[in-house]
Amino acid sequence: MRHSTRIAVGPVQFRIGSDWAEPIAALEHLYAGYPQDDTRPAEATVRLFAARPWRRWLRPSVHIGGDFVVPDALPLPLSMGLLAAEMGMNLQVALGWRRHMLLHASAVAQGGRALIMSGESGSGKSTLAALLGEKEGGGDWRLMGDEFTLIDPAGGDAFAFPRAVSLKNEAIAEVAARVDPSRLGPLLAATPKGDIRHLIPRADAIAAMHEPARPALLLFPRFGGEVAVEPMGEGEAFVRLTEASTNYVALGEAGFAALTRLVRETPAFTISYPDSAAGIALVEQIWAEAAK
Amino acid sequence: MSAVRSFVDLLAGRRDPAALTSRDWDGVIGVARSEAMLATLAHRIAGAALPPTVAALFADQRAAAKVAQAQALWEAEMARRALAPAGIEFVLLKGAAYAAADMSCAAGRQIGDLDILVLAPDIRRAENLLLTAGWEWVKSDPYDDAYYRQHMHELPPMIHKARDRMIDVHHTILPRTHRITPDALALVGDAVTSGAGFAVLNPADMACHCAAHMLADGDLQGGLRNLWDFHTMTRDFAAADPGYWGQLDGRAVLHGLQGAVHRAARLSRDLYGVALPSGWDRQDPSDACFRRRLFARDDWGRVTEPALEQAFYIRSHWLRMPPAMLAKHLWTKWRKR
Amino acid sequence: MADRTYRAAPADALRVEPLGELTAIFDRRSMQTHLVVSPMPEILDAMGAEACNATGLAARLAAAFDLDATEDAQPILAERLRELAAMGLVERA
Numbered sequence: 001m002r003h004s005t006r007i008a009v010g011p012v013q014f015r016i017g018s019d020w021a022e023p024i025a026a027l028e029h030l031y032a033g034y035p036q037d038d039t040r041p042a043e044a045t046v047r048l049f050a051a052r053p054w055r056r057w058l059r060p061s062v063h064i065g066g067d068f069v070v071p072d073a074l075p076l077p078l079s080m081g082l083l084a085a086e087m088g089m090n091l092q093v094a095l096g097w098r099r100h101m102l103l104h105a106s107a108v109a110q111g112g113r114a115l116i117m118s119g120e121s122g123s124g125k126s127t128l129a130a131l132l133g134e135k136e137g138g139g140d141w142r143l144m145g146d147e148f149t150l151i152d153p154a155g156g157d158a159f160a161f162p163r164a165v166s167l168k169n170e171a172i173a174e175v176a177a178r179v180d181p182s183r184l185g186p187l188l189a190a191t192p193k194g195d196i197r198h199l200i201p202r203a204d205a206i207a208a209m210h211e212p213a214r215p216a217l218l219l220f221p222r223f224g225g226e227v228a229v230e231p232m233g234e235g236e237a238f239v240r241l242t243e244a245s246t247n248y249v250a251l252g253e254a255g256f257a258a259l260t261r262l263v264r265e266t267p268a269f270t271i272s273y274p275d276s277a278a279g280i281a282l283v284e285q286i287w288a289e290a291a292k
Numbered sequence: 293m294s295a296v297r298s299f300v301d302l303l304a305g306r307r308d309p310a311a312l313t314s315r316d317w318d319g320v321i322g323v324a325r326s327e328a329m330l331a332t333l334a335h336r337i338a339g340a341a342l343p344p345t346v347a348a349l350f351a352d353q354r355a356a357a358k359v360a361q362a363q364a365l366w367e368a369e370m371a372r373r374a375l376a377p378a379g380i381e382f383v384l385l386k387g388a389a390y391a392a393a394d395m396s397c398a399a400g401r402q403i404g405d406l407d408i409l410v411l412a413p414d415i416r417r418a419e420n421l422l423l424t425a426g427w428e429w430v431k432s433d434p435y436d437d438a439y440y441r442q443h444m445h446e447l448p449p450m451i452h453k454a455r456d457r458m459i460d461v462h463h464t465i466l467p468r469t470h471r472i473t474p475d476a477l478a479l480v481g482d483a484v485t486s487g488a489g490f491a492v493l494n495p496a497d498m499a500c501h502c503a504a505h506m507l508a509d510g511d512l513q514g515g516l517r518n519l520w521d522f523h524t525m526t527r528d529f530a531a532a533d534p535g536y537w538g539q540l541d542g543r544a545v546l547h548g549l550q551g552a553v554h555r556a557a558r559l560s561r562d563l564y565g566v567a568l569p570s571g572w573d574r575q576d577p578s579d580a581c582f583r584r585r586l587f588a589r590d591d592w593g594r595v596t597e598p599a600l601e602q603a604f605y606i607r608s609h610w611l612r613m614p615p616a617m618l619a620k621h622l623w624t625k626w627r628k629r
Numbered sequence: 630m631a632d633r634t635y636r637a638a639p640a641d642a643l644r645v646e647p648l649g650e651l652t653a654i655f656d657r658r659s660m661q662t663h664l665v666v667s668p669m670p671e672i673l674d675a676m677g678a679e680a681c682n683a684t685g686l687a688a689r690l691a692a693a694f695d696l697d698a699t700e701d702a703q704p705i706l707a708e709r710l711r712e713l714a715a716m717g718l719v720e721r722a
Contacts, residue, residue, distance in 0.1 A: 001592055015322075041343060047593075065594070099348065233651075235664070238648050239664060242662070256655040260648070260653060264648070362657075362658065363660045370717060
């Protein structure tokens, strides 16, 4: 393809090709601090392409392709090329990766132990993970990822997938107030997913992206309402996590064993919280009291 | 060398995997994924010296293919449980058959829908039994449904509501409107029992069906994989039975598929490098167009030559339908875009 | 409806893991996970390797759990057996 780049996030090496220069330049800015190994073959391919040659210039719209595609996915305007790239990368991992059990969950780690947060978009799992990863005077928490958490079926450890964090809507201002502006990508306004701005994870989180962490706490956050904590049984956690996994079925007995162990060994709670500050306080309180 | 040619050379054993550069692997892995053959390649060169990340990726692929194959064979078992009590027997076709018979092309092969062949007089009862056992119609529009029932060689596809897997119930192996009408009674009557206990086509019929599916029926979508199936099965059958090529010729004549079977044999010689016996080992100028279509993929896994792809799509319908009907069909399809 | 006879999956085909109120059953033949509640695991246990129908099953469960065999258990168990058959965990004998 005309333009291309290579990005390694966690265990996955991507190659991303594009008919336009802009999305590649934007990606190279966001991922400049990630380890580069150009001698390593790519496991996953993403293509950003124009459906017709003239659509490279005339009302340019970006189609998302790659090893795996969503048949009826709508193209995005070129101004949202970065979002298209992010969606393409997520898709390849969600549908193609088989080495780990993939949980659609954010995670942070402390002292080699992982806090895993699973929920629908809008639950605040990404924002909570981003804010914990940026905590003032802390440096305690390492951001492992805002979208996927990888569980090693053999050992049960959690592995990071620290792509650039996809901040949405209100979370943008909340996080922007705490970080150096050079760590933020361009504002993508009014995308199909709302306003989006990417946050480059802290350098130490990127440097530690291959370090495993032992799952110590599972949270299922819900944004809105009074502060509330509800313990979750093993059976329900199992069901929720099969729904949150994109490759559970494909892993067969290895996935079954990994998930059974995860819900047996890891305390699980649903939490509700009215705002981020309350959410962070609640998460840290449960971590102190209940994490294994 | 283009990625798709490297990929084919690796399958054929003409290229040393250790000689591939990192950029070569990018393209080979991309093409293999686009052809749904990454796990096939992972099996084919399992013992080779590979870059560590490629070796790890291939190990993942082999493990995942094993799980997927068990899931696909389970669909056959559930179909058996639905149909056997009523005395309806079926023959497994394509991927599930290759897995049930533990053939070498089954190693890592992706299996999509479950394809089964039943005798035409049994098809209504089979339909009702499957509906009772949890399969349901994939929602489609009335035109598609009527089209299937009047003209196709299978029921409209059904999907199992709990397992979310599709089944295609065939009563012959080419559409009713196709100019070639294979002998369905002979296909079922001469079927053999596989190691897993399921009926599968006999070796000659299996290769006939593979060629029919690839060349007489399909638009050469997934052509490299179908050709790999054809290549490995004819090679293994011939190794086990010196009279195999003669039997294959006889059955191809019986089913009216001699042209497709011979072309498949020549293409598998050209791509995968098998030696053909005399009577088969010919040159045909029109094969070039098929080879071009099989190799029409760039290093990013994209189909090149879209005009050629479209031509093969129309050709596949041309073969299936009389011209007036084809025009009506394409018109109905295009209006819906 | 006839009291059909079924046979349970061979024991080595299943991996049964109790998870609190639920039981997760992994079927190695289908690679599927089934989440069930009581009395499904007990039914599979009671069936063992021998084929049986709902009437026979009611008697076995009554003996195993030291209950009185009641008549109304039979249609309920017949329904559970149909559900297990739909999951593929038991098969008509």
